[in-house]
Amino acid sequence: xxxxxxxxxxxxxxxxxxxxxxxxxxxxxxxxxxxxxxxxxxxxxxxxxxxxxxxxxxxxxxxxxxxxxxxxxxxxxxxxxxxxxxxxxxxxxxxxxxxxxxxxxxxxxxxxxxxxxxxxxxxxxxxxxxxxxxxxxxxxxxxxxxxxxxxxxxxxxxxxxxxxxxxxxxxxxxxxxxxxxxxxxxxxxxxxxxxxxxxxxxxxxxxxxxxxxxxxxxxxxxxxxxxxxxxxxxxxxxxxxxxxxxxxxxxxxxxxxxxxxxxxxxxxxxxxxxxxxxxxxxxxxxxxxxxxxxxxxxxxxxxxxxxxxxxxxxxxxxxxxxxxxxxxxxxxxxxxxxxxxxxxxxxxxxxxxxxxxxxxxxxxxxxxxxxxxxxxxxxxxxxxxxxxxxxxxxxxxxxxxxxxxxxxxxxxxxxxxxxxxxxxxxxxxxxxxxxxxxxxxxxxxxxxxxxxxxxxxxxxxxxxxxxxxxxxxxxxxxxxxxxxxxxxxxxxxxxxxxxxxxx
Amino acid sequence: xxxxxxxxxxxxxxxxxxxxxxxxxxxxxxxxxxxxxxxxxxxxxxxxxxxxxxxxxxxxxxxxxxxxxxxxxxxxxxxxxxxxxxxxxxxxxxxxxxxxxxxxxxxxxxxxxxxxxxxxxxxxxxxxxxxxxxxxxxxxxxxxxxxxxxxxxxxxxxxxxxxxxxxxxxxxxxxxxxxxxxxxxxxxxxxxxxxxxxxxxxxxxxxxxxxxxxxxxxxxxxxxxxxxxxxxxxxxxxxxxxxxxxxxxxxxxxxxxxxxxxxxxxxxxxxxxxxxxxxxxxxxxxxxxxxxxxxxxxxxxxxxxxxxxxxxxxxxxxxxxx
Numbered sequence: 021x022x023x024x025x026x027x028x029x030x031x032x033x034x035x036x037x038x039x040x041x042x043x044x045x046x047x048x049x050x051x052x053x054x055x056x057x058x059x060x061x062x063x064x065x066x067x068x069x070x071x072x073x074x075x076x077x078x079x080x081x082x083x084x085x086x087x088x089x090x091x092x093x094x095x096x097x098x099x100x101x102x103x104x105x106x107x108x109x110x111x112x113x114x115x116x117x118x119x120x121x122x123x124x125x126x127x128x129x130x131x132x133x134x135x136x137x138x139x140x141x142x143x144x145x146x147x148x149x150x151x152x153x154x155x156x157x158x159x160x161x162x163x164x165x166x167x168x169x170x171x172x173x174x175x176x177x178x179x180x181x182x183x184x185x186x187x188x189x190x191x192x193x194x195x196x197x198x199x200x201x202x203x204x205x206x207x208x209x210x211x212x213x214x215x216x217x218x219x220x221x222x223x224x225x226x227x228x229x230x231x232x233x234x235x236x237x238x239x240x241x242x243x244x245x246x247x248x249x250x251x252x253x254x255x256x257x258x259x260x261x262x263x264x265x266x267x268x269x270x271x272x273x274x275x276x277x278x279x280x281x282x283x284x285x286x287x288x289x290x291x292x293x294x295x296x297x298x299x300x301x302x303x304x305x306x307x308x309x310x311x312x313x314x315x316x317x318x319x320x321x322x323x324x325x326x327x328x329x330x331x332x333x334x335x336x337x338x339x340x341x342x343x344x345x346x347x348x349x350x351x352x353x354x355x356x357x358x359x360x361x362x363x364x365x366x367x368x369x370x371x372x373x374x375x376x377x378x379x380x381x382x383x384x385x386x387x388x389x390x391x392x393x394x395x396x397x398x399x400x401x402x403x404x405x406x407x408x409x410x411x412x413x414x415x416x417x418x419x420x421x422x423x424x425x426x427x428x429x430x431x432x433x434x435x436x437x438x439x440x441x442x443x444x445x446x447x448x449x450x451x452x453x454x455x456x457x458x459x460x461x462x463x464x465x466x467x468x469x470x471x472x473x474x475x476x477x478x479x480x481x482x483x484x485x486x487x488x489x490x491x492x493x494x495x496x497x498x499x500x501x502x503x504x505x506x507x508x509x510x511x512x513x514x515x516x517x518x519x520x521x522x523x
Numbered sequence: 524x525x526x527x528x529x530x531x532x533x534x535x536x537x538x539x540x541x542x543x544x545x546x547x548x549x550x551x552x553x554x555x556x557x558x559x560x561x562x563x564x565x566x567x568x569x570x571x572x573x574x575x576x577x578x579x580x581x582x583x584x585x586x587x588x589x590x591x592x593x594x595x596x597x598x599x600x601x602x603x604x605x606x607x608x609x610x611x612x613x614x615x616x617x618x619x620x621x622x623x624x625x626x627x628x629x630x631x632x633x634x635x636x637x638x639x640x641x642x643x644x645x646x647x648x649x650x651x652x653x654x655x656x657x658x659x660x661x662x663x664x665x666x667x668x669x670x671x672x673x674x675x676x677x678x679x680x681x682x683x684x685x686x687x688x689x690x691x692x693x694x695x696x697x698x699x700x701x702x703x704x705x706x707x708x709x710x711x712x713x714x715x716x717x718x719x720x721x722x723x724x725x726x727x728x729x730x731x732x733x734x735x736x737x738x739x740x741x742x743x744x745x746x747x748x749x750x751x752x753x754x755x756x757x758x759x760x761x762x763x764x765x766x767x768x769x770x771x772x773x774x775x776x777x778x779x780x781x782x783x784x785x786x787x788x789x790x791x792x793x794x795x796x797x798x799x800x801x802x803x804x805x806x807x808x809x810x811x812x813x814x815x816x817x818x819x820x821x822x823x824x825x826x827x828x829x830x831x832x833x834x835x836x837x838x839x840x841x842x843x844x845x
Contacts, residue, residue, distance in 0.1 A: 142576065142580075144574070144575070196611055199612060200611045217620075239697040248789035255691045414559075
């Protein structure tokens with residue numbers, strides 16, 4: 021009797037689990053399929069898209085322009101031409117015969133809607149601040165848009181390459197459907213999404229660019245653990261794993277058929293708060309800089325050689341950008357560092373708290389390296405590592421010394437006003453220097469590119485001598501199967517899967 | 524039988540009280556987690572205005588108790604709410620698929636470790652202080668001491684990388700269901716078996732030794748009864764009682780505590796979902812997962828108690844231990 025009861029319970033359990041676990045029977049996907057393991061997305065609705073799920077969103081949505089990964093120049097996408105005479109009024113000619121995935125036609129109203137949406141207070145748009153400069157938008161015909169700015173901004177076009185500025189349909193309810201049914205004009209259409217687990221995208225057969233995309237489908241797995249993602253690549257379950265670490269790169273280098281590439285670099289700003297002691301004294305800032313060893317930092321933090329995957333400078337401009345001025349690397353000089361510190365009134369050294377996000381790639385490695393390098397000069401760095409959300413919400417912007425991750429910008433002026441101008445929203449070093457502010461204003465409004473470059477150089481010289489910043493540039497690494505052909509991902513962080521093929 | 528019924532009733536009332544208290548504790552614990560949910564969601568580039576708009580839209584500015592009662596009300600009507608990230612996507616639509624997967628994994632592990640642990644435990648108990656006992660006891664201790672993430676890596680290396688018998692990750696390919704990919708269950712189930720084997724086999728061994736040394740077993744052997752008959756018909760029945768308790772008590776863990784194993788193997792179950800929810804501060808999803816684990820844990824404990832009282836005549840008829 022007991023045995024029968026136990027057997028029945030087990031049978032019922034097995035049947036129940038098969039009912040649960042079977043779920044909806046899904047259809048098999050087509051043959052030419054790129055499989056990707058990426059982080060579990062947070063918010064994916066454009067405007068509040070938090071920067072995860074790049075493979076998915078960049079394949080569904082499109083922009084007016086995109087970065088050409090070979091030349092670094094802007095290529096037309098939904099805009100075919102753009103021009104400005106004074107940097108204040110911008111004219112965009114739009115591509116015709118482009119359809120959204122729901123069958124509606126793309127036109128100038130959609131561009132107007134997308135830009136005006138940045139100012140909608142109910143959305144909490146992440147680009148609100150950057151687009152406050154827009155005075156008005158005119159749509160003289162269905163495929164022409166005139167954008168009038170409040171002041172000249174010769175590099176305004178680059179704002180439209182930001183990942184949250186993809187072009188949306190003015191007829192679609194993104195407020196309700198943006199998270200569950202993303203819809204744009206991109207080369208792939210969302211076929212099925214299992215929240216927190218996977219997304220199946222299929223080729224957009226009505227895509228405006230003939231011959232693209234090259235593959236039939238993208239299968240995207242959302243995996244919270246990077247090691248599990250890498251195991252999937254090793255087991256040939258996926259073809260692409262973005263955002264791997266140098267340690268994983270070393271591990272994968274021993275495996276045939278897998279490569280690790282670095283499409284671009286990111287920045288880690290070590291910011292000294294000039295509002296607080298001891299950083300209010302430039303001699304202390306210089307002492308800290310003289311205690312550093314760029315080669316050692318590159319090797320310890322990224323396991324790469326300086327200039328070969330990792331970079332270092334003392335300015336806000338990345339080494340890879342055309343605006344960068346190659347200033348000499350400061351030689352490590354502990355005696356000079358000690359002397360400067362003593363001169364500034366700290367003969368016995370100084371203790372400073374260093375705040376950073378311990379779960380952000382390269383964060384704790386950089387913090388530890390800085391502590392060790394600065395110690396012989398008399399800097400006692402008290403490391404304060406917190407999870408990224410705690411660091412950003414409770415400490416960032418209000419601490420004496422910090423390490424923060426900053427994405428690269430194609431146009432560095434987008435970052436300067438935010439991070440280094442007096443009163444800037446993310447001015448973590450609390451810099452309020454009239455010379456810096458004036459140069460940033462000139463950079464933002466100067467139409468002549470040569471003159472603009474000159475201002476950039478002046479600004480970098482100023483930072484080199486007096487600036488409150490170390491800029492450590494770390495690689496963004498992507499592990500790919502050797503079957504993948506032509507993987508492209510520019511500094512905008514948006515992978516361009518329409519060009520990618522698979523053997 | 525009346526006594527068993529009364530035990531069921533008492534345990535049910537106790538279960539309801541436990542769940543009510545636990546729901547409040549879960550809610551408050553999640554509430555005091557450090558960090559700001561809205562900031563976490565929007566990331567570094569979020570302006571204060573954007574963070575504030577998101578807090579308002581997700582009801583995060585409402586008083587704590589108001590949110591608690593809103594949540595409990597929803598749970599009682601079967602509405603677990605929406606994931607904080609996915610507007611328009613209910614937690615029910617995310618959770619139950621994962622629960623199903625975890626249930627299958629737990630059952631697979633159960634099928635592996637229960638017979639294995641009992642058989643080897645009995646063998647060790649019967650062969651007390653002999654080489655067989657030493658070997659089984661050593662294996663039990665060794666597997667018990669190995670955390671899942673260590674044994675999991677060993678298993679991946681041996682069965683996945685060296686022998687290439689099983690997949691090293693347990694993902695379900697897009698477009699397929701778990702039942703088309705049952706081979707993905709083997710390594711995670713074996714990893715769980717490693718952990719459980721030590722506990723269960725050791726309990727079975729000591730219980731078997733105790734029973735084998737009891738008077739009625741000695742009398743049966745002295746009477747000249749077949750030793751195998753005595754072991755399997757008389758001793759095992761009684762020696763199984765403590766083992767059933769241990770297995771029952773661990774069913775809750777087996778189901779809800781698979782976070783490490785599921786994350787290591789990339790298995791899309793409830794443990795890895797909980798991990799994702801915690802990493803992204805998805806408060807409603809954390810609450811739903813933890814509450815469900817609490818329910819399962821409490822239920823499995825209750826069922827174990829009831830089963831124990833049913834199987835143990837001392838409890839059933841004389842009121843024995845409660």
